[in-house]
Amino acid sequence: xxxxxxxxxxxxxxxxxxxxxxxPDGLACELALVxxxxxxxxARCVDEITGERIIDVEGIDPQIAVTDLELVGNYALRIRxxxxxxxxxxxxxxxxxxxxxxxxxx
Numbered sequence: 001x002x003x004x005x006x007x008x009x010x011x012x013x014x015x016x017x018x019x020x021x022x023x024p025d026g027l028a029c030e031l032a033l034v035x036x037x038x039x040x041x042x043a044r045c046v047d048e049i050t051g052e053r054i055i056d057v058e059g060i061d062p063q064i065a066v067t068d069l070e071l072v073g074n075y076a077l078r079i080r081x082x083x084x085x086x087x088x089x090x091x092x093x094x095x096x097x098x099x100x101x102x103x104x105x106x
Contacts, residue, residue, distance in 0.1 A: 040088035
């Protein structure tokens with residue numbers, strides 16, 4: 001599938017602490033919020049020079065929640081988190097990759 005195509009559905013599942021993402025080819029996944037928050041690619045979470053992840057994953061609130069979802073153009077999703085973070089964009093290829101990895105771990 002063309003990983004630049006947007007998902008057909010993105011739903012918050014607050015009772016399951018996850019985000020459900022469905023793609024045009026039928027791939028559906030449930031992404032747990034803490035690991036998803038840890039995958040933010042903004043400059044506060046990833047060193048711009050080295051690409052090293054600098055977010056303290058252990059410091060993410062285990063009860064973190066999504067407060068808002070916002071489409072950015074036709075290429076990404078901005079997630080506003082309960083910890084106030086909202087700088088990172090989850091591009092469709094990045095989100096697709098996270099879904100594929102989540103499927104492999106089932």
